[in-house]
Amino acid sequence: MDTKSFATLASFTDLMLDAICVVDSEGYFVFIGAACERIFGYKPDEMVGRNMIEFVAPEDRARTLQAANSIMAGKPMPHFENRYVRKDGQIVHIMWSARWSEADRLRIAVARDITERKQAELMQAALYDISEAAHAVEDLPGLFCQIHQIIGKLLPALNFSVVLHDDKHQRLSFPYHVDQYDSNDPARRQSAIAAFCEEIIRSRQPRLLGANLPHAFPHDVHVLADAEAVSILGVPLDTQRGTIGALVLTSHIGGAHYTEREKELLQFVSTQIATAIERKRLYARLQHTAHHDMLTNLPNRGLLYDRLESALARAERQHGKLSLLFMDLNGFKQVNDQYGHGAGDLLLQEVARRLSEAVRHSDTVARIGGDEFVVLLESVHLQEHITSVVEKVRGAFDQSFNLDGHLVRVTPSIGIAHYPEHGDRAQQLLKHADNAMYAAKGAHRDGTRRKDM
Structure with a gap:
């Protein structure tokens, strides 16, 4: 083919709707067809000499470089897709058909605009x-x-x-x-x-x-x-x-x-x-x-059981300990009788708030019915820690409760159960703490007792 034929062929490529691109081993454009302006918004001389990765959308650069390495390793890619940023800042979707010429040390590719599809x-x-x-x-x-x-x-x-x-x-x-x-x-x-x-x-x-x-x-x-x-x-x-x-x-x-x-x-x-x-x-x-309990927004009985079962499984795996505080409110019935159930509801909500503030964020305070609350304490190893928590819980009742202008005092009766001393199942521990609470109520009317059974 003579020189004139080559020149004619080059002019034909400029008529193509797809852009012919030639990139060297370092990723720099060395030739690009006239169609690049329609696709990328740049004239050919604005792209030649610049690294192709500069024009690729940032999200697609890593996989584009991986694809380029695969092509240079001898693996042609007839349908590789990525996104380029046009000169006007818009995103264009490109499908590439590319292969590597080892003799020329060049990557030859054809770019087709597939944005609409x-x-x-x-x-x-x-x-x-x-x-x-x-x-x-x-x-x-x-x-x-x-x-x-x-x-x-x-x-x-x-x-x-x-x-x-x-x-x-x-x-x-x-x-x-x-x-x-x-x-x-x-x-x-x-x-x-x-x-x-x-x-x-x-x-x-x-x-x-x-x-x-x-x-x-x-x-x-x-x-x-x-x-x-x-x-x-x-x-x-x-x-x-x-x-x-x-x-x-x-x-x-x-x-x-x-x-x-x-x-x-x-x-x-x-x-x-x-x-x-x-x-x-x-x-x-x-x-x-x-x-959750609708009135206090505390975990209810079902969620307490789920958390207690999970805590027991962790304690068994890690050879740890946990404790339960089971309590009810002395004087709650009198509040309901004297001021009505609305006041009783306010009291339960305030008790829930004070109990939640008295324990760690990782502990669970649950209302399981009526005026009965349970506190689940995980990762407590010393009796002094339990005593400290109990004192904080009792301290939450030191101040009177203001129920729409009515100042009332209530106190808790608290029963305590420990894992593994008092059982290794949820029901065993709850029953033990419940019995201890009733024993404390009967013995002191306002007490805290760990019932050893």
């Missing part, structure tokens, strides 16, 4: 994955983590926040928040994101801010721009009951510029995400109700 596929997959996650994950933190991963397949989401709105207390919470710049000034950054979300929740409208947009960063979110944020995208989480929060994506220098297209994508899946969050929150409330 890929986004349609990803949107359907995202809806399915969100629905699956709502049923499969055990709790809300697990769901938020899954949602982050799902969104990350749909659009760049290195920095992702789930912000929920507490309508009762009119405040925002950040149950899930990942941001690479948080180490700089996390309090200020979260405050700025909160201000951003308040507007989204109030208006129930998505919001897109960017350094390349007019009036890009209002004063209340300018701290995000100071941290090199180039684009911030937020959408409301709408349900039939109203807006429960917002999803926020933040892109920094070197990342994508979110556009109306990304806003539409995120908004498209946000309703499904809001439904999944509501479903998981309802499940959590039902689980809590099933295992």
